[in-house]
Amino acid sequence: MTRTIADIAISLDGYVTGPDAGPENGLGTGGEALHAWAFSDDPDDRRVLRDSARRSGAVVLGRRLFDVVDGPQGWDDETGYGAGENVDTPAFVVVTSSPPTAVRLTHLDWTFVTTGLADAVAVARERTQAASAERSTDLDTVVMGGGATIATALAAGLVDVLSLHLAPVILGGGTPLFRGGPPLTLVQRSVTPTTTVTHLVYEVA
Numbered sequence: 001m002t003r004t005i006a007d008i009a010i011s012l013d014g015y016v017t018g019p020d021a022g023p024e025n026g027l028g029t030g031g032e033a034l035h036a037w038a039f040s041d042d043p044d045d046r047r048v049l050r051d052s053a054r055r056s057g058a059v060v061l062g063r064r065l066f067d068v069v070d071g072p073q074g075w076d077d078e079t080g081y082g083a084g085e086n087v088d089t090p091a092f093v094v095v096t097s098s099p100p101t102a103v104r105l106t107h108l109d110w111t112f113v114t115t116g117l118a119d120a121v122a123v124a125r126e127r128t129q130a131a132s133a134e135r136s137t138d139l140d141t142v143v144m145g146g147g148a149t150i151a152t153a154l155a156a157g158l159v160d161v162l163s164l165h166l167a168p169v170i171l172g173g174g175t176p177l178f179r180g181g182p183p184l185t186l187v188q189r190s191v192t193p194t195t196t197v198t199h200l201v202y203e204v205a
Contacts, residue, residue, distance in 0.1 A: 002128055004121060004141045004158060006150045007052065008177065009034040009165040009197070015174035016147040026068035033169040037197035044194045052163070053082030056090040057128030057139030060120050062149035063096035070104050080105075088135070090142070091127040095120035095149065117149065121158045147177045155181040159204050162186060166198040 010016050011034060018028030027034065037045045059081065061069070069075045081089065091109045099112035111127075113120040121141065128141045143153045153159050186202035193199075 002057070002125070002132055002138055002140060003160040004125065004143065004153075005052075005161040005163055006143045006153055006159045007163040007165075008145050008147065008150055009037070009167055010177055011167055011169050011171045011174075013170045013172065014176050014178065015171045016145065016177050017175040018171045019173040021175055023067050023071045024073060026065075026071070026073065028171075028174045030169070030171050031174065033171075034165075034167045036167070037165055037194065037199075040194070040196045042194045042196060044192055044199075045196060048165075048192065048194075048199050049082065050087070052142070053087040055138075055140045056081070056087075056142050057131035058091040058093055058124035058141050060093050060095065060117075060124045060141065060143045060149070060153075062146050063094060063098075065144070065146040065149070066094045066096070066100075070100075072104070075105060088131075090139075091124070091131070093120050093124040093127065117152055118156060118158060121153065147175045148179075151178055151181060154184060154204065157204075161189075162202045162204060164200045164202075166200055168197070 008016055018031035021028035038049055089108065093111045093113060095113050095117050097114060103110055111123060113123055124141045128139050132139045143150055143159060185205040187205050188202055190201040
């Protein structure tokens with residue numbers, strides 16, 4: 001079954017970046033600790049990353065996150081989606097009010113949607129369904145962030161599963177994942193502790 005999964009790393013105090021995040025400092029001060037698990041040799045970390053990347057048919061991200069990953073300090077062959085796992089690259093759908101005039105990562109399949117997050121998720125789901133049919137397997141649509149994009153998607157009922165990677169760090173500031181909004185009921189489906197992080201998977205009821 002094709003699902004829409006919100007997937008993000010988070011600190012113990014609820015931040016998805018450290019302080020002073022921006023295009024030149026995408027994870028903010030101290031934020032690298034949130035994603036240490038993606039470069040870990042722990043076999044459970046590798047499995048979680050590999051399984052998630054293999055099931056990704058299309059990925060939704062906001063414009064601020066796009067500016068980080070496509071910027072000069074952004075993704076490369078070692079730090080791109082899946083962090084070096086040998087998997088099929090998903091399509092990427094960016095929700096933005098103003099598409100960029102050019103992209104650095106021209107080898108990736110970018111689509112820019114200017115009519116809002118719900119439409120971006122709908123486009124990504126269509127791309128996921130097409131990829132699922134092509135590969136003869138069920139793939140997922142992944143909302144990877146940033147934090148405001150995921151929080152908005154959750155509040156709008158666009159997400160089926162929330163996948164958090166809880167890092168053992170207190171950042172003391174930065175970009176919070178939750179800033180209020182409607183209450184949500186989550187059903188815990190799995191907890192996987194590793195040497196670097198705790199992977200938490202919830203269904204959105």
